[in-house]
Each structure stands twice: as structure tokens, then as C-alpha cells.
Amino acid sequence: MRKKIMLLGSGELGKEFTIAAQRIGQYIIAVDSYPGAPAMQVAHEFEVIDMLNGELLDKIVAKHKPDIIVPEIEAIRTERFYDYEKQGIQVVPSARAANFTMDRKAIRDLAAKELGLKTAAYRYATTLEEFRDAVKVIGLPCVVKPLMSSSGKGQSTVKTESDIDKAWGYAFEKGRGDKNEVIVEEFIPFDSEITLLTVTQKNGPALFCPPIGHRQERGDYMESWQPAAISDYQLNEAKKIAGAVTRSLNGYGIWGVEFFLAKGTVYFSELSPRPHDTGMVTLAGSQTFSEFELHARAILGLPIPEIKLERAAASAVILAKTDSQNYPKYTGLEKAAAFPQTNFRIFGKPFTRVNRRMGVALAYAPVGTSTDIVRKVAKEVADCIEVV
């Protein structure tokens, strides 16, 4: 089996996926909007295009004739995927899943209205008038997000009346794509949040990885750990929900399903039909296969006999502090590498932005070790490394 896989989006998650797929003999064409993207550095071939441009997408699909298309990001003209599926190309996990999760509206309505899952109350708005009304209905505090955005871009929390117009302006400025619409969500004062990595298989049941806890700042992930503290009841609820949403969206591969845990209950938040950034903790050997190995196996239809917790582990991000157009340098690697039972990845991104994720530190310990301990070590390793 040697499949030609076109990877749409070539960041750090795509890079790890590429390595995992190559290790089992597959051929990868990495695509992104800029040259030198992390996955391009390790792929067999690459293309640089604007993936929101449907014509350019069609062109490279016709040129390479991939067997499988693997999206790594949301900002893609995913409407084209239905056509590629008709041409006999396997879209991962499915055209429907990639298209529905491209903007927050389709997936939120599917979860809340069609599947009746518990989510934060929400409203949409396309004008400032509608926005003010929506905020009134949802109440303060509330969370405002552009429909098309990720990593917290354009997202803000409205705490007082005076934040309202600011939040509207910010969402517009930072949203991407061609939809100028925002979602206003009830603020959930959660106790913690988790990602439940879920694997749907071609010939086998859906599998759930041990839950991953994480902490976000500015809507972006700062650290994650596995296993997360969660009651049996909450975990079972989360599995039921993850099973229902992934079944409805269809296809096979790995999914990152996000939940808020509050007052003994579980709120569905959102999901990504691909490896999840908080799931980088699995690179520390915390479970039987990393999320990238699981994705590769699942999309190729290879069986996954079981997924077990192998270690307690944590990841902590390494961020850039300034904007720069040149390949940055990294200091402190000697110090970072001296910690036992740790590791790190430097993604090799060619340019930086303030708070752009440039690397990740990993720490692990035997099953049963408190995740507070591994979290602290991962953070210490991350703090050694500076992007200059």
C-alpha cells in the first residue's frame, strides 16, 4: 500500500502527521500558503497556494491526482471537497466533516439543534444592530468569535457594556474568509476543559483516547496534559457526545472533540476533524499511538487494536515574543535537553509573529504520577528555550 496523500495545511501538526505516514510507507504532498512551512520540510513534494481559492485547489488536485486529501486546517475552500469525493478521492475524514467544521455555525447548529447536545447558549449577528441585540439576549459576560477563525483570533469576552462595540470591531478585523458574521456565546464558568481525541475506523468501533486536559490563554492553547481529571459520569457523557457528532459527520480519522466540564456536567464546545493541537502531548508517549499515528492508521483503514494510557505526560508551548521575517534562532536548547524524561520539538517555521507557536516541550512519568508534576517539568523545559 502506497497512497498519494495531499496534505492541505503544513503546520506542526501536519509535519508530525507527514512523518507518521511516511514511517508506514506513504507518499506526501504538503500544501500551504507560504514556502518552508513545517510539513513541507519533510514531505516528498510541496505546493504553495491560497487554499481558499477553489480554482487553485482544483488545479493542484488535477495535477497530482492524490488518492487521499488530508486537511490540516480550516481555512480551505472546503465546498470543493464534495466534488473531489465524487471523483473518487478519499477526503479525510469526509467532505461533510471538513465542510461543516470550517465555520462555527454549521457545527454548532448540528450539535445544539439537530443532535440536541448541551452547549453554551448562542446567537449569530451580521450587523452591529443584530450584535447588540444578541448580546442583550445572551447576557453578560459573553464570548464573541468570528464564525471563521481559529486559535482565538478575533475572539474576546464582553464583560461590561463598554466592551460591546470593541468586541464587534475586533471580531471583524481578525476573522478570516469571506463570511462577516459572529457568534455570541454564553460565558461558561467551567471548572476545566478537555479534548477527547476520538478515532473513527473503517472496519471497527470508534475508539476514545484517555482525556486530555488543557489551559488556554487568548483563546490559544498554552499547556496540555494526559490523563485529565474527570468523573466516570462526565467521561461517559463526553464519549457518547463525541460518538454521536463524529457519526453524524461521517468518515474515518482522528477528531479532537472539545468539552467544558462544569458543575458535574459536560458542555460540547467544538470539534476538529483532524489531529488537535492539545493532542501534541501524545508525542510524549502518553498513549499506545500518538494522535498522528492514529490518524495515519485510521485513514488508511488499518486496524487499531487498542489505545491505552502508557504514561502521564504534559506539553507546554514555546512562543515567539516578537515579529520577524527571518528564520529565528533558538537559545537554551542545551539547558532544556538536560532534563530527564523530557523532550521538545522545534517546528522550524520560517517567520515569527508575537505569540506564534514555534515549538513545544514534552515531559512524561510513569502512569499514576500526578499530572501537576509533569506539567511543571514541561513548563520548565519550555521556559529554557527562547526564540530570538
Ligand SMILES: Nc1ncnc2c1ncn2[C@@H]1O[C@H](COP(=O)(O)OP(=O)(O)O)[C@@H](O)[C@H]1O
Ligand atoms: N462559551 C465559552 N465560555 C467560556 N470559555 C470559552 C467559551 N468559548 C470559548 N472559550 C474559551 O476559549 C477557548 C477557545 O475557544 P474555541 O471555541 O475552542 O475557539 P478555537 O476554534 O479558536 O479553538 C476555549 O478552549 C475556552 O478556553
Ligand SMILES: [Mg+2]
Ligand atoms: Mg478550540
